[in-house]
Amino acid sequence: MLQLPDSPPRMKTLVSVDESYNLCRHLIAKYSTTFYLSTLLLSKEKRPAIWAIYAWCRRTDELVDGPASAMTTPETLDLWEQQLEAIFAGQPKDNFDVALADTVQRFPMDIQPFRDMIAGQRMDLYRSRYETFEELYLYCYRVAGTVGLMSTAVMGLDTTRNTAPWNREQQPYVPIEEEIALGIAKQLTNILRDVGEDARRGRIYIPLEDLARFNYTEQDLFKGVIDERWRSLMRFQIERARQFYTKAERGISYLSADARWPVWAALTHYSGILSIIERNDYNAFTQRAYVPQWQKLRSLPLAWMRSQVF
Ligand SMILES: CC(C)=CCC/C(C)=C/CC/C(C)=C/CC/C(C)=C/[C@@H]1[C@@H](COP(=O)(O)OP(=O)(O)O)[C@]1(C)CC/C=C(\C)CC/C=C(\C)CCC=C(C)C
Ligand SMILES: [Mn+2]
Numbered sequence: 001m002l003q004l005p006d007s008p009p010r011m012k013t014l015v016s017v018d019e020s021y022n023l024c025r026h027l028i029a030k031y032s033t034t035f036y037l038s039t040l041l042l043s044k045e046k047r048p049a050i051w052a053i054y055a056w057c058r059r060t061d062e063l064v065d066g067p068a069s070a071m072t073t074p075e076t077l078d079l080w081e082q083q084l085e086a087i088f089a090g091q092p093k094d095n096f097d098v099a100l101a102d103t104v105q106r107f108p109m110d111i112q113p114f115r116d117m118i119a120g121q122r123m124d125l126y127r128s129r130y131e132t133f134e135e136l137y138l139y140c141y142r143v144a145g146t147v148g149l150m151s152t153a154v155m156g157l158d159t160t161r162n163t164a165p166w167n168r169e170q171q172p173y174v175p176i177e178e179e180i181a182l183g184i185a186k187q188l189t190n191i192l193r194d195v196g197e198d199a200r201r202g203r204i205y206i207p208l209e210d211l212a213r214f215n216y217t218e219q220d221l222f223k224g225v226i227d228e229r230w231r232s233l234m235r236f237q238i239e240r241a242r243q244f245y246t247k248a249e250r251g252i253s254y255l256s257a258d259a260r261w262p263v264w265a266a267l268t269h270y271s272g273i274l275s276i277i278e279r280n281d282y283n284a285f286t287q288r289a290y291v292p293q294w295q296k297l298r299s300l301p302l303a304w305m306r307s308q309v310f
Helices: 017-031 033-039 047-065 074-088 097-106 112-126 133-155 176-193 195-200 208-213 218-223 228-252 257-279 293-298 300-309
Strands: none
Touching: 017 033, 017 047, 017 097, 033 047, 033 257, 033 293, 047 074, 047 097, 047 112, 047 133, 074 097, 074 112, 112 133, 133 176, 133 257, 176 195, 176 228, 176 257, 195 218, 208 218, 208 228, 228 257, 257 293, 257 300, 293 300
């Protein structure tokens, strides 16, 4: 369902815009309760647009990560990029793209973050190690930081919060770094949560320079060794991810008022995964850290309060 269309796209009759948004809603609800729950806190106008962006991002990731990913080549991604250009030109090629074509028309946005995400997925085709954090950062920006840029185009900024009444000449502050930071934080969290799963596929996202710093080897990681070296390494990684969450928090008050609660809710849920990893004594090899549904729901009032105060 998530692969490229296999029949010539122009021969197909596509679904209506409403039906397409509905497909995107089903997709997000099926793949991510956390994201879906957060979007339900958004206004009725913005919500479906985020579903459309989610669907495109998820399908892009599935090309290199999903069940049929063995068939994905650089040429597949070239075709996917052409299909993206068509969306922005108002000529969607499949039933999911119809909604995104409508979204980019209603909420004008830059195509570059979408292209960057495809570039990030390309990295997964040929890389399975990152020497330095700088290299990993580029990957995280592409596959996740870009989501912040795409989503904020829909969520909008609070222009009154942005300009002081005595200085209307001043350009409003655009929290680009903070938008990106939330994606980076979430991706770093994913990497720590999925360390065992990735190792089983021969992948290591934790920078090798960090493994070396804590005297922990690739072989240790593949064997799932949990000792003081591993715990110190994980404490270091968790602290780094938390710094990105803190940076993201500083940007939320610049978003339009109706977007702050969903973003606080999402941020609280993702960062909660780090605490679960700690509670699991850093065993990310055989225990998958997840925030239970009741805990996600319980954190909503606190997220709401934060959205009113900060
Ligand atoms: C100022 C400020 C703080 C603004 C907020 C901006 C904002 C809304 C940022 C959202 C950032 C965010 C949540 C990014 C998602 C990053 C992510 C999960 C990337 C995943 C990549 C690959 O990872 P991996 O393969 O390890 O993961 P899986 O095991 O396969 O899951 C992605 C899968 C890339 C594709 C991304 C998505 C499918 C998520 C897209 C999400 C949205 C469009 C919803 C964002 C909206 C809200 C309300 C948070
Ligand atoms: Mn994935």
